[in-house]
Every structure is written in C-alpha cells, then in structure tokens.
Amino acid sequence: MCSESNEKKSEANALFSSAKYENAINKYEEASAICPHYLDYELAVLKSNIAACHLKLEQYKEAIQTATDALESLSRSEKAALEDAKKSSDDAEEHVEEDEPEEEIVSAGAQKSAPAIVKETDAQQATRKRQDDILRIRAKALMRRARARSELGGWSNLSGAEEDYKTLSTMSGLSGTDEKIVRAQLRTLPARIKAAQEKEMSEMWGKLKDLGNGILKPFGLSTDNFQMVKDEKTGGYSMNFNQNQKPK
Incomplete structure (x- = not known):
C-alpha cells in the first residue's frame, strides 16, 4: 500500500476506535481511492473495515455490499498469490536442473535415519504469510457479512447468512467468541429461515x-x-x- 493510503488508513483506524464511524468510513474510502487498484489484499482490508463501520451504524445493506467487495478482492489476491507460488516453484526447479551437484553416495541406512530438511525460500515464506493473512481477513469479512444478513432479515438474507456461517464453521483460526457465535447462529437460523420463507410465500x-x-x-x-x-x-x-x- 502506498504511504499516503496507509496514513489515511491509520487515521481511519483511530476514528473507528473513537466510535466516529461515519468519519472513519470517509477516511477508509479516501484510502481506497488512492490505493493502487492491483493491490487486492490491501483493498480487501479497507473494504472489510468499512463493513465493520456500517455494522456499528446498523447500515446492514451497505455492510453486506462492502463485505462482499472485500471477499471478491480476497479471491483475486489469493489467485495471484497461488500464481506467484507456482512461478517461484518452477524457477527453483529450473535452477536445480541447470546447476546439478556432483553425485553423493549415501548409504540406505543413513538415508532412512537422516531427517528430511526442507528450507523455505523467501518467496515461499512471503506466499505462505500472504495466504494466512487472506484467511484471517476472509474470516472477518464473512463474520461481518453474515451478521449484517442476519440482522437485515428476510428469506434471502437469512439463507445467505446461514451459508456464510457454514463456511466459517469449516475455517480454522477463529476466536473462541466467533466460534460460539457461529454455532449459535447455525442452531437458530433454520427456524428463522423457515418462518421468513412462509411469510414471504x-x-x-x-x-x-x-x-x-x-x-x-x-x-x-x-x-x-x-x-x-x-x-x-x-x-x-x-x-x-x-x-x-x-x-x-
């Protein structure tokens, strides 16, 4: 993220902490506007934060939209990260083929007893960290969208909330509080969905x-x-x- 965009994001975070949610939304949007469009992960973080602001303001439709935008950006970021990982792996294989070491004779016993040493390259470490970050932000965006859908109500929104919570239930790394919320929602949503469906029909x-x-x-x-x-x-x-x- 460019320095100016990052500064505005920091200002927005401070405004959010002070419960000035409308002002925080404006700052996050300013940060998004000047953030390079190809930085999908950074844009996803900003969109997810905007969704959190909308939730605080009980602006559930806006929260659903911005959380969805964040998830779409994360999907693009994940695709790019996987492509980078594949490219790094291919480059490493080519380097080994071009610079083969002299054959070293090792006994079968030594091969079995010696632990396999796998060293991550800097590129692999960066890719793994990015994937971990993507999962973390995806969980936040899903939690925010699911809550907004649940609060807004209606057959379609409640069904969407259930799908989001089902996805969250398969994800690792959720906090204990979030896990309790997911389990509770998955218990109560089916009855709410049925009632909303019958009413709308x-x-x-x-x-x-x-x-x-x-x-x-x-x-x-x-x-x-x-x-x-x-x-x-x-x-x-x-x-x-x-x-x-x-x-x-």
Missing part, C-alpha cells in the same frame, strides 16, 4: 390473488371460483371451477 400468493381478482372481476368471477385439489394417489394438483362461488 404467503405475501406473494396474496398479491397474486389480488391481481387475479382484478382481472376476473369484470367477468363476475374471483380466484375463489378456482380451487386447487390435490390427488392423493399421484401427489399432483388439479384445478376445479366452482361457478356458484360469489366474488368478494
């Missing part, structure tokens, strides 16, 4: 019924004239028409 059918009644009214009919009857043998449905049913 009921509202949808109500709107469709109103629409149908508006169309049928000029003909002296209503949706009450049509009844869905289940065939117990096949499990399918058929529609019966009741001409005597008066429109409401």
